[in-house]
Amino acid sequence: xxxxVVYHPPGTxxxxxxxxxxxxxxxxxxxxxxxxxPRFYVVVNFxxxxxxxVWVGGELRKDKPFIRxxxxxxxxxxxxxxxxxxxxxxxxxxxxxxxxxxKGYDWEVHVDExxxxxxxxxxxxxPPWRSEEEKMxxxxxxxxxxxxxx
Amino acid sequence: xxxxVVYHPPGTxxxxxxxxxxxxxxxxxxxxxxxxxPRFYVVVNFxxxxxxxVWVGGELRKDKPFIRxxxxxxxxxxxxxxxxxxxxxxxxxxxxxxxxxxKGYDWEVHVDExxxxxxxxxxxxxPPWRSEEEKMxxxxxxxxxxxxxx
Amino acid sequence: xxxxVVYHPPGTxxxxxxxxxxxxxxxxxxxxxxxxxPRFYVVVNFxxxxxxxVWVGGELRKDKPFIRxxxxxxxxxxxxxxxxxxxxxxxxxxxxxxxxxxKGYDWEVHVDExxxxxxxxxxxxxPPWRSEEEKMxxxxxxxxxxxxxx
Numbered sequence: 001x002x003x004x005v006v007y008h009p010p011g012t013x014x015x016x017x018x019x020x021x022x023x024x025x026x027x028x029x030x031x032x033x034x035x036x037x038p039r040f041y042v043v044v045n046f047x048x049x050x051x052x053x054v055w056v057g058g059e060l061r062k063d064k065p066f067i068r069x070x071x072x073x074x075x076x077x078x079x080x081x082x083x084x085x086x087x088x089x090x091x092x093x094x095x096x097x098x099x100x101x102x103k104g105y106d107w108e109v110h111v112d113e114x115x116x117x118x119x120x121x122x123x124x125x126x127p128p129w130r131s132e133e134e135k136m137x138x139x140x141x142x143x144x145x146x147x148x149x150x
Numbered sequence: 151x152x153x154x155v156v157y158h159p160p161g162t163x164x165x166x167x168x169x170x171x172x173x174x175x176x177x178x179x180x181x182x183x184x185x186x187x188p189r190f191y192v193v194v195n196f197x198x199x200x201x202x203x204v205w206v207g208g209e210l211r212k213d214k215p216f217i218r219x220x221x222x223x224x225x226x227x228x229x230x231x232x233x234x235x236x237x238x239x240x241x242x243x244x245x246x247x248x249x250x251x252x253k254g255y256d257w258e259v260h261v262d263e264x265x266x267x268x269x270x271x272x273x274x275x276x277p278p279w280r281s282e283e284e285k286m287x288x289x290x291x292x293x294x295x296x297x298x299x300x
Numbered sequence: 301x302x303x304x305v306v307y308h309p310p311g312t313x314x315x316x317x318x319x320x321x322x323x324x325x326x327x328x329x330x331x332x333x334x335x336x337x338p339r340f341y342v343v344v345n346f347x348x349x350x351x352x353x354v355w356v357g358g359e360l361r362k363d364k365p366f367i368r369x370x371x372x373x374x375x376x377x378x379x380x381x382x383x384x385x386x387x388x389x390x391x392x393x394x395x396x397x398x399x400x401x402x403k404g405y406d407w408e409v410h411v412d413e414x415x416x417x418x419x420x421x422x423x424x425x426x427p428p429w430r431s432e433e434e435k436m437x438x439x440x441x442x443x444x445x446x447x448x449x450x
Contacts, residue, residue, distance in 0.1 A: 003218065003260070007345055016202050016210075023205035031207075039207035043218055043258065045157055046203040052316050053346040055323035057331075057339035057441060060316075068303065068343055070372070071418075072220070074260050078418075085417035086425070093423040101423060108343065110303070110374050111418035117235035118221075118228075118261035123243040123251060125236070141207060153368065153410070166352050166360075173355035181357075189357035193368055193408065195307055196353040222370070224410050267385035268371075268378075268411035273393040273401060275386070291357060 002030055002037075002075075004044040007068040009051050009061075012105060019046055022099040029095050031138065036130060037075055038138040041121075067100050069109040074119045076129055152180055152187075152225075154194040157218040159201050159211075162255060169196055172249040179245050181288065186280060187225055188288040191271075217250050219259040224269045226279055302330055302337075302375075304344040307368040309351050309361075312405060319346055322399040329395050331438065336430060337375055338438040341421075367400055369409040374419045376429055 004026055006013065013019050027042040029035055056066055071092075078084055092109060093101075100107045119126065121143045127133030133146045154176055156163065163169050177192040179185055206216055221242075228234055242259060243251075250257045269276065271293045277283030283296045304326055306313065313319050323344040331339045356366055371392075378384055392409060393401075400407045419426065421443045427433030433446045 003220065019202065019205065020208065020210075024208040027205075027208035042205075042207055044205040045199060045218065046205075047197075047199070047347075048203075049345060049347070052319065053348075055319065055327075055344040055346075057342055058320065058324040058327035060320075068345065070303065072260065072262070082417065085415070089418060089420050089425060093420060097423075106422060108421045109419070110372065110414055112262065112372070112412065112414040113418075114260055114262040115235070117232065118239060118263075119259070120239050120243060121258045122256060123247070125239060153370065169352065169355065170358065170360075174358040177355075177358035192357055194355040195349060195368065196355075197347075197349070198353075222410065222412070262412065264410055264412040265385070267382065268389060268413075269409070270389050270393060271408045272406060273397075275389060 002026070002042050003072040004042070005070045006044065006046045007049055007054065007070075008046060009054065009065050010048060012065045012067065012103075013046055013048070018099075019044075022096075025095045025099065029091060036134070036138065038134065038141060040137075040141050040143075041075060041126070061106065065103075065105040067105050067107040069096075069107065071109065071111040073111055073113045074116055075126065077113050077116065152176070152192050153222040154192070155220045156194065156196045157199055157204065157220075158196060159204065159215050160198060162215045162217065162253075163196055163198070168249075169194075172246075175245045175249065179241060186284070186288065188284065189291050190287075190293075191225060191276075211256065215253075215255040217255050217257040219246075219257065221259065221261040223261055223263045224266055225276065227263050227266065302326070302342050303372040304342070305370045306344065306346045307349055307354065307370075308346060309354065309365050310348060312365045312367065312403075313346055313348070318399075319344075322396075325395045325399065329391060336434070336438065338434065338441060340437075340441050340443075341375060341426070361406065365403075365405040367405050367407040369396075369407065371409065371411040373411055373413045374416055375426065377413050377416065 023044040026044055027039050030037045030042050031039045051062060052060060054066060124143050124145060127146060136144055173194040176194055177189050180187045180192050181189045201212060202210060204216060274293050274295060277296060286294055326344055327339050327342040329335055330337045330342050351362060352360060354366060424443050424445060427446060436444055
């Protein structure tokens with residue numbers, strides 16, 4: 001479910017270690033502690049774009065890397081509540097910090113929320129949030145076929 | 151309208167035949183039988199990403215290809231109905247099967263629905279779903295200017 | 301906020317001048333005249349795809365370039381009003397014309413609207429639309445920390 005796309009210029013996220021460090025922190029946030037989602041729900045696509053393919057305000061960012069992250073949330077739709085939205089974005093900002101802000105990059109992120117019922121993994125509609133079946137998926141870390149009630 | 155983006159690793163969808171076979175089955179599903187949409191509405195972008203650019207649950211998928219498909223539905227917004235959502239996803243799963251599941255790939259797909267009125271092809275707002283004008287677009291398989299009533 | 305992704309084949313938007321000309325016109329539309337958004341809100345990503353990676357209606361477009369543009373609107377959600385939607389799309393169509401239609405390319409564009417509260421730039425929730433703080437961001441053309449009221 002969360003699908004993260006990280007648009008980044010050459011010189012950033014160049015090696016596997018840097019990529020994995022970010023991907024791991026994203027994954028941990030969704031799947032440990034308060035987050036209860038199976039780890040394999042979290043997909044992070046790094047898309048490297050040439051410096052002259054990204055224009056911010058009509059200009060290139062040649063002196064400072066600019067990282068544009070887009071996020072699709074599918075498994076859980078947030079309640080329409082200012083405080084919760086704020087908490088989510090603060091959480092994201094906090095775990096991104098060592099990978100982006102602390103390196104002196106500029107960045108922008110936004111989250112879209114899409115319909116959970118229009119989502120499949122290996123042809124299976126993932127089980128309801130916080131269901132027993134989801135706990136099993138979390139534990140096994142793979143999509144296990146289960147009985148649907150529909 | 152439907153915009154399909156297929157993120158895939160090298161070694162999958164490498165040649166035109168494999169790509170076209172999938173693109174054709176996607177297109178057929180929307181434009182023949184129950185689907186009445188003009189064929190040219192269906193756009194499929196294949197985006198090949200290096201194996202080390204896609205992290206699932208914080209890990210690379212080195213042993214088994216992982217295909218991540220994202221879909222934007224624009225022309226038709228589904229009614230909020232469990233059975234219809236289920237039918238859509240079963241339909242998608244069925245036509246993807248020979249191209250992905252049967253090849254032993256893992257995969258995930260999700261659909262977003264966006265506002266039809268914020269959509270243009272060659273500067274024209276596509277005609278209403280199942281209108282006479284849409285039938286003409288289907289038949290001609292191109293965006294033909296028409297009188298708007300707005 | 302608006303994030304534009306321009307999927308284009310080789311032979312189109314090949315040099316910086318062509319890219320900047322489009323990016324500048326997109327940016328101007330959002331940030332001058334009626335548009336009041338800070339210029340740096342506008343991000344345009346050019347993603348060049350090989351000709352055989354884009355299938356329209358199950359076919360390649362070998363004779364005529366096809367440009368597929370996707371747009372995410374984050375800062376401002378439009379009222380549910382036919383006339384306003386129409387005006388937006390006419391505006392987009394008009395400023396794209398010299399860059400796409402007049403060059404003989406085919407094209408398709410659609411806009412998604414996402415939740416403003418799930419958006420950050422450099423870790424800051426951008427100030428409310430048309431607020432004094434937003435005017436400051438527009439003037440300074442960068443995200444300036446400010447006091448939030450929440």
